[in-house]
Amino acid sequence: MTALAHVPTGSGQPAAPERAVRSGRYRFLPYLLLLPGAAWLFLFFAVPLFQLAAASLYDPSGSLSTGYALTWAFGNYPDALAAYWPQFTRSFRYAGIALVLALLMGYPLAYAIAQKAGRWKNLLLVCVIAPMFTSFLVRTLAWKTILSDNGWLVGLLRDVHLLASDGRLLATPVAVVLGLTYNFLPFLVLPLYASLERLDHRLLEAASDLYASPVRAFRRVTLPLSMPGLVAGTLLFFIPASGDYINAELLGTPNEYMIGNVIDSAFLVRLDYPQGAALSFLLMAAILAVVFVYLRRAGTEEVL
Amino acid sequence: MASVGRETPAGDLRLANLTKRFGIFTAVDDLSLTIPQGSFFALLGASGCGKTTTLRMIAGLEEPTSGQVLLGDRDIARLRPYKRPVNTVFQSYALFPHLDIFENVAFGLRRRGIRKVDDQVERMLALVQLEGYGRRRPAQLSGGQQQRVALARALINHPQVLLLDEPLGALDLKLRRQMQIELKRIQTEVGITFVHVTHDQEEAMTMADTVAVMNAGKIEQLGAPAELYEFPATAFVANFLGQSNLLAGEAAGAAGGEVPVSAHGSRFAVPADRARVDRGPVYLGVRPEKLHLVGSADQVPAGRQHVTGVVSDASYVGVSTQYLLRTGWGSELSVFVANSGATAQLPVGTEAVAHWDPRHAFLLPREPGADDRTSPALDEPVGATS
Numbered sequence: 001m002t003a004l005a006h007v008p009t010g011s012g013q014p015a016a017p018e019r020a021v022r023s024g025r026y027r028f029l030p031y032l033l034l035l036p037g038a039a040w041l042f043l044f045f046a047v048p049l050f051q052l053a054a055a056s057l058y059d060p061s062g063s064l065s066t067g068y069a070l071t072w073a074f075g076n077y078p079d080a081l082a083a084y085w086p087q088f089t090r091s092f093r094y095a096g097i098a099l100v101l102a103l104l105m106g107y108p109l110a111y112a113i114a115q116k117a118g119r120w121k122n123l124l125l126v127c128v129i130a131p132m133f134t135s136f137l138v139r140t141l142a143w144k145t146i147l148s149d150n151g152w153l154v155g156l157l158r159d160v161h162l163l164a165s166d167g168r169l170l171a172t173p174v175a176v177v178l179g180l181t182y183n184f185l186p187f188l189v190l191p192l193y194a195s196l197e198r199l200d201h202r203l204l205e206a207a208s209d210l211y212a213s214p215v216r217a218f219r220r221v222t223l224p225l226s227m228p229g230l231v232a233g234t235l236l237f238f239i240p241a242s243g244d245y246i247n248a249e250l251l252g253t254p255n256e257y258m259i260g261n262v263i264d265s266a267f268l269v270r271l272d273y274p275q276g277a278a279l280s281f282l283l284m285a286a287i288l289a290v291v292f293v294y295l296r297r298a299g300t301e302e303v304l
Numbered sequence: 305m306a307s308v309g310r311e312t313p314a315g316d317l318r319l320a321n322l323t324k325r326f327g328i329f330t331a332v333d334d335l336s337l338t339i340p341q342g343s344f345f346a347l348l349g350a351s352g353c354g355k356t357t358t359l360r361m362i363a364g365l366e367e368p369t370s371g372q373v374l375l376g377d378r379d380i381a382r383l384r385p386y387k388r389p390v391n392t393v394f395q396s397y398a399l400f401p402h403l404d405i406f407e408n409v410a411f412g413l414r415r416r417g418i419r420k421v422d423d424q425v426e427r428m429l430a431l432v433q434l435e436g437y438g439r440r441r442p443a444q445l446s447g448g449q450q451q452r453v454a455l456a457r458a459l460i461n462h463p464q465v466l467l468l469d470e471p472l473g474a475l476d477l478k479l480r481r482q483m484q485i486e487l488k489r490i491q492t493e494v495g496i497t498f499v500h501v502t503h504d505q506e507e508a509m510t511m512a513d514t515v516a517v518m519n520a521g522k523i524e525q526l527g528a529p530a531e532l533y534e535f536p537a538t539a540f541v542a543n544f545l546g547q548s549n550l551l552a553g554e555a556a557g558a559a560g561g562e563v564p565v566s567a568h569g570s571r572f573a574v575p576a577d578r579a580r581v582d583r584g585p586v587y588l589g590v591r592p593e594k595l596h597l598v599g600s601a602d603q604v605p606a607g608r609q610h611v612t613g614v615v616s617d618a619s620y621v622g623v624s625t626q627y628l629l630r631t632g633w634g635s636e637l638s639v640f641v642a643n644s645g646a647t648a649q650l651p652v653g654t655e656a657v658a659h660w661d662p663r664h665a666f667l668l669p670r671e672p673g674a675d676d677r678t679s680p681a682l683d684e685p686v687g688a689t690s
Contacts, residue, residue, distance in 0.1 A: 205365050206398035208385040210412040210457065220411075224402045 056277035064271050076278040084262050084279065091258040092286070094173065095242035098180035099188075102237055105181075106188045110229075111222075113189075114196035125193070128186050140179055140250045147175050147251065176256045179247035187236035195229025196222075231298055239287055259283055315376025316341050317362070317465050317497055322371035322381075324357050331357040333521035335371070339465075339499060339514075344491050346500045346512035350544070354521040355501045359467050362499065363392045375464055386415075391458035392467040395474075397450045399442035405429070405453055406438035412461040428456040431490060448479045455487070459494060468500040472507060484510050505545045509533070517541050533591075535666055537580055539677060542589050542668060549595070549637045550587040550677040552670060558582040563667055568633045572609050572665070579667035587668040587677070592638035594664040597627065597647075597656045610659035611637065615650050625649060629658050635676040 055068070060076055062068035081088065113124045131139055146153055147169040154170075157163035169175050199222060207217035223230075245260030254261075259279060266276030317339040324332040332354040339345045347355040360366035362373055364385030373381040380388050391412065399408050407414075409428055410421040429435055432452035442450055451471055458466055468487075472480045488511050491498050502508050508515045509529040516526040517540070524544075525537040532545055542548035553567030558576045565572045565588050572588055579586075604610045616636060617628035627639040627650065639658050641647065650656055 200396075200398070202394060202396055202398040203400060205385075206392070206394055206400070207411070207415075209363055209365070209390075209392045209394075210461070211386045211415040212411075213384075213386055216415055220415075221400060221402075227402075 052277045052280060055273050056281050058274040058277075060272070060274045062274070064273075068273065073274065076274050077282065080275050080278040081282060083275075084259065087257055087259045087262050088282070088286070090256070091242045091260070091283075092290075094177050094180060094248075094256075094258060095238055095244075098177050098184070098241055099234060099238050101177070101181045102185050102188050103234070106185055106192060106233070107230075110189045110192035111196050114193050115199065115201070128189050128193075132186055136183060136246060137250075139183060140246050143175070143179050143182065144170065144250055147178070170251060171253045171256075173252070173256050175251040176248050176258075179251045180241045180244060183244075183247065184237045184241045187240070188233040191232040191236060192226060192229040195226040199225050227298065231295070235291060235294070239291070242287060243283055315378075315464075317499070318372075318374040319358070319362075320372040320374060322358065322361060322373065323369045324354070324361060324366060325369045330521050332361070332368075335521070335523060337516060337523060337526060339497060341464075341497055342495050343513045344488070344498045344500065344511055346502060346508035346515045347518055348502060348505060348508040348515050348544070349518035350503055353518045355503075355518045356469060358518075359392075359469055359499065359501045362465065363390055363467050364388050365392075389464040390467060391461050391463040391465075392469060393451075393454045393458050393471045395470045397442075397454040397471075399450055399453055399457070401442055404439050404441055405434065405445070408442065408453055409438075409456045409460055411457060416461075424460055428460045431459070431493075432456045432486075447474055448483065451475065451483060452486075455490070459490070459496070462494075463496060465497045465499060468498060470502055471500075472502075472504075480507070487511060509545070515545075517544060519544075535578065536589070536668065539587055539589075539668055539670070542587075542666075543677065547592055547638055548589045548677075549592065550589045550668070550670075551635070552674060552676050553586055553588050555579070555582050555584060555586045555667060562662075565667065568631070568635075570611070573662055574665045574667045575663055578663065578665060581667060581669045585670040585672045585674070587670045589666045589668055590660050590664060592626070593624075593640040593642070594660050595637065595639040595658040596660070597629070597639055597641060597650060597658055599654075599656060601657050604657060604659045608659045608661055609665075610657050612655070612657050613637065615652050615654050615656050618650060618652055620649070627656075629656060635678050637678050 054070060056076055057070060057072050057074065058068040058076075059071040059073055060079070109128075113121055113128070117124050145151060148154070149168050149170060154163060154168060157169075158165055158167065163169070169178075203221050203225070204217050207221045208214075212220060242258075243260050245258060245264050248256050248258045248261050249264075260283075263276050263279045263283070266272045266279060319335055319337050319339075322332055322335040323330070335354075335358060347358060349355045357366055361368050361381070364380070364383060364387075368381050371381065372379045375389070380390075400411065403411070406425055406429075409425045413421045413424060425438070426435070429438060432455055434449060434452055434456070437445065437449070437453075442453065445453065451474075454471065471487075472483050475483060484507060487498075487500075491511075500508070500512060509532075512529065514526065515529050515532055517524045517532065519540050525532055525541045532541060536542040536545065536548070539548075539550055542550060551567045553565040553572070555563050555565050557563070558579070561576050562573045563576055563579045563582045565574060565586060567588055574588065576582065598604060601610060601612060611629075611631055613629040613631040615627055616630040619626045622643065624640045624642050627641065628636040629639055630636050637658055
């Protein structure tokens with residue numbers, strides 16, 4: 001999540017000049033204000049991260065009862081990757097498909113709320129946020145009911161022959177992807193909404209006046225100006241979605257397990273700490289790499 | 305898109321019975337006018353008079369309730385804005401914040417599929433004196449520079465008509481004057497029809513060949529600036545374009561090339577060609593600077609008409625002194641005396657006589673029962689000598 005600090009906030013305005021209060025007793029004030037947060041991050045983020053890094057290099061033959069020895073076992077990494085490569089790629093594949101689905105739904109939704117909703121704007125925003133007031137787990141369990149074999153949705157799909165008479169949704173990749181899409185949609189919609197809400201309608205009139213058809217005006221004006229929200233939203237969606245394990249656990253089967261499920265079981269079921277730690281770091285590295293490439297390609301062009 | 309561009313033969317812009325209603329509110333009411341090709345035309349009016357709605361209907365950003373917008377012989381009233389050979393300089397400039405100045409100016413060309421834009425953009429930036437600013441972002445420019453980018457962005461497309469929606473409103477006075485001259489220069493240079501919407505009467509008069517004064521969705525009067533100022537058609541125009549002293553009177557019909565008027569117990573006369581009406585309730589109008597002040601009635605030169613009163617206020621504003629003269633019947637006439645050094649200041653309370661050449665007066669129709677309209681100086685300095 002630290003990567004999010006690099007997401008451009010993109011108001012288009014150059015930053016206001018810093019106040020020139022750099023003298024006297026106020027000189028240390030910024031550091032003082034930083035202290036509580038920095039201490040918290042150090043104790044509960046940096047130190048555990050360091051411990052996790054160490055754990056990923058423990059001798060894999062150790063166990064909780066016999067104890068672990070730090071043997072700099074770098075082999076843990078290729079071993080873990082080889083053992084769980086399918087789950088690894090599946091995580092990014094599911095998260096990627098869910099992201100595309102969420103974009104197809106979320107962009108028009110955010111656009112409608114920001115630009116066309118008028119006095120319904122706040123109500124619609126509440127509708128987007130309201131599900132977040134219930135627990136993640138409860139929402140996912142609700143999807144279990146919606147997708148169940150004797151639920152109305154499966155019945156309907158069977159009736160119109162979109163689903164075979166014995167076909168099902170629950171315990172399939174479709175269910176997991178739908179769950180991911182639903183659960184993380186608000187994270188995509190809210191930053192997008194914030195960007196689109198700032199979009200000056202007069203710019204679209206100007207584009208139209210300058211020979212841009214509605215489609216071209218969208219491509220040349222709306223889309224580039226919503227890039228900051230789009231970048232922030234896709235990252236806020238993709239990062240937790242690719243590390244998620246609840247959706248695969250509740251809506252899927254072991255055939256749909258993602259890397260989060262593997263890490264979960266490594267720490268809590270199989271008690272294979274070195275492998276769990278190594279997988280955690282691999283996931284983190286993969287996400288950071290994706291984010292880095294993404295920001296290089298989308299984040300700097302036409303945003304600032 | 306092929307019909308858009310400089311090759312198309314341009315024509316006069318004609319608005320025919322143009323009407324726009326928003327619900328029960330009629331913003332533009334059966335408006336008809338012709339704007340000759342290549343002219344600098346100003347739509348002048350207070351806010352809410354329908355001038356911006358008219359402009360937006362020409363641009364295509366608002367669809368008329370009824371009526372036509374004709375460019376040459378073609379009715380463009382129902383064309384989408386991006387299909388019209390018309391460009392707009394917006395009041396807020398509406399520059400694209402994510403594009404640099406070069407791309408802002410090139411926007412229209414690129415949307416029309418023109419690939420080689422460099423020369424044209426550079427030439428246009430030179431025209432608005434912004435050479436070397438191509439790589440900057442709009443937010444890095446001053447208001448006046450942004451205004452010029454907005455102008456360049458519209459002009460580069462060689463529209464048949466350029467619409468200007470109060471483009472100078474956000475600029476300070478000095479910059480506004482400078483831009484007025486600049487705009488006029490560019491218009492003469494490129495020869496495109498300019499339609500300029502403004503509420504600033506001075507701006508309209510300095511720049512436009514023809515000014516149309518709008519009020520409540522209709523055109524009150526249309527003509528050259530001097531014509532509108534010297535011989536207004538309605539009381540609204542007389543007071544919107546500068547100031548006027550309008551005395552309520554009754555006219556009895558033209559006789560011998562003159563229209564006799566009785567007002568407040570005195571008799572005046574106005575040349576028949578200076579009368580918009582010659583019978584019934586009228587306003588006798590005289591501009592404040594056309595009035596001259598003397599100490600007593602026997603000093604009034606021959607052939608001039610006069611009103612006697614007491615100086616109730618004197619504001620020294622540098623180039624002139626603006627007096628208020630309270631007449632016997634209680635109205636206050638505005639009198640501007642140029643600071644030519646020829647006469648001494650008249651102190652408040654002195655009796656004075658305002659006189660004028662009848663050829664400078666004008667007669668306007670008046671609603672029966674309406675009283676004098678003598679607007680005191682609105683730009684009277686605070687704390688003026690009194």
